[in-house]
Amino acid sequence: MTVRERVTIPWGSSETLTLDLPEKWKVIGVLEPRPLAPVDPDAAVRQALESPIGMPPLRELGKGLRRVAVLVDDLSRPTPAGLLLPNVVAELDAAGVLREGLTLVTALGTHRPMTRDDLAKKIGAEWVERLAWENHDYAAPARNTFLGTTSRGTPVYVNATVAAADLVVSLGVIEPHVIAGFGGGYKNLIPGAAGAQTIGATHTLNLTPATFNMTGRPAGENPMRLDLEEGSALLAKPFFIVNAILDMSLGVVRVVAGHPVAAHREGVKTAAEMYGAKIPRAADVVIAGSYPMDIDFRQGLKALANNIRAVRPGGLLIALIRATEGTGHMPSERRRPALSRGMLKLLAPLLLRVLPRKRSAAQGEEFKFFTYFGLQALRRNQLLVYAPTVSREFAAGMPFAEFAWTPDEMWAMARGRFAGEAEVLVVPAGGVTYPLP
Template identity: 30%
Template sequence: MKHKVPYGKEFIEFELDVPVEKLIAEKIEKAPDKRAIVRAAMENPIGSAKLCELAIGKRNAVIVINDITRPSPTQLLVEEISRELNEAGIRDSEITLLVATGNHRTNTEEELISMVGEEAYKRFMIINHNASDPDQLIDLGKTTRGLAVVVNRLVVESDLTILTGIITPHQSAGFSGGRKSIVPGVAGVKSLEQHHSLPIRSEHPVMGKLENNTFHEEAVEAARKVGVDFIVNVVKNSDGDITTVVAGDLVEAHEKGVADCKKAWEIQIQGKFDITIVSPGGYPKDFDMHQAQKALATAEMITKAGGSIILVAECAGGIGSFAQLLIESRDPQEVINCFKREGFNSINHSSKAYMYARVLQTHDVYFLTDKIDPLELKKMFFIPSASINAAYNNAKMKCEETPRVSFIPYAVDCIINIVS
């Protein structure tokens, strides 16, 4: 049987000589009318008054939007939110779109237009958050656990702060969306470095888990200190279509979205696999090595220690600054030790190197991409591969019996539970 693997904006086909267990969540039907479901959610907010009511008498508003690496329906959300703000008396000139870049690069003019549409690009002021720009930041003190809450001053000083985004499984936060638009979305370097280091960050992937998740809990407390007024988040299915929209309170609306996300993305499996073939899910989720790593976290959880993972990711955007940590280290364990000792470094994004090293230490990782030099991949302890079949043929040589093989085409968004 042939299988299709998302790769950039295209697909790669493969067929093996053994059964392949394709792990994909049961498809949830898309909403018949995207705009209607957004409006319905905003008309029936969870744990909050309607946005149009909150906006009455307010002078200005900031709408926090995802950056280019997140497949959010930003244009639609901005159109509907700004419509309600306008109706409440807030003019376009008093509405700012703040791009939650976190520690990512600044989005280009072309990318901003693709995100919000030409009309919104002309109507509103759009600001890329810069975590290293002191003029953009304000210090709100610390959380009860001691996390420094340094964030973009716009979300504090605006009369209304509205968060938009998409709720998906997340390897550190449990789920994206909600509070993540504040930390790390519009946080300063000081907060980012502390929040992304141990022990706030778990040593292991925690997709789909919020309980006892300090990464999540600290972000919620930080967002509460900021004073978020309203959120609008969406859930999508494996085709990238909107299935659910939630709006309202920072925590209550997000929790409802999380429940919907679980329905869309949970998968039950029996035991771990010898070999896992994995894709982040195509563009933009495999835009670069920074994004592609998230797929490995899913594969890491379901592949036997000592087993093999075949990562299929285009990575047109290249390797990223974190890769130098891998290249300059003797082995993955050295990267792990360095991160545990020194914590997250916002300049080279050392947590990403740590998460790669964690799986490279325990598994053989084959990397299929035509955008990264195979010699560079070898320096980072990957096994470059020209095809899925070539990688599989090498990987199965380690198996004493017929290998159990899994295939995860949309790994970034999966919540895989191993049941006995």
């Protein structure tokens, strides 16, 4: 009797998905984050704020200032803002900043506005009542201020409330990111609180074969990261970050605070140590779960983007996307492509040359990046997505991958590609784990 290997993948925050692999599929490795010693979250935040990197403490920076903007990301990111914010406010209180001079700005990029309930989940209901807050609107010219142009030609527009502040504090999380290398740092400003033209230009900088997948790569090799840092520096006022690094269970392992470049780079060292995993060799098949970036399909795609380098050219990458809240804010939802997967693969070399030169609005530029990445992935690999919460209509607008809505359907498709022997790598927390070169 043939013994089939079994794998277990986190499925949301409290469930698991157990899968029996096809016969003759052999697991050659499981890529998991390196466990780091747990820390006391409150103590870690306080220590980071007392000894910031590259800047004075907030209680000194804030002295004599009237207007402070605090940037916070939305629910699609696991930033523990409810932990960070009270400590930041305490520091600003100690500096003498009045509460009426403090405004919370949601760094949404092109995501949907946050509701009061959303923000309460993010920062705690009591803070929604205590602080003034606003949703950033990338598409409203009157609510964005022009700061100048970067050396790469990016026009820099940022949220007007942020631009008018005397001090900006950004609460975020440092995690692997397909375009920016890692999240955190200045990223809550650009693209998080930037205008449409800025978001559009920023998302086109990495549309090259060498830079379309920058997950875990050094900042010095990343045009987008360098450009957003240059553009953000045009703000020309103190910008103080408080960034958490989380383990795969979303527990805090470190907090860094201070200068948005120096402190960010220090935090990246910890994130890379934890989430970069060595692989024995590129596999025939990679099975990657989307945890913990699995609130929606948009975030869940990180399981695919992070791990494409773990599968050999021509191999199969299976992404298991929980998508608790469905598709998320994805421009492709409203677009049904006229070309089949086979035709796209045939035309990919031409489209990849033309696409970077095509101009479009901010959401269109994000869609353009998704399209470019999808074409590059389609040329290199076979892509299969198990995402039971997304509609078939939505899947029809994503022709770069085949979709399955049940495990049986997924395995039927997978066996059609590898009916015989296959070496398999499993990535349970594919939303944050990535293979090292």
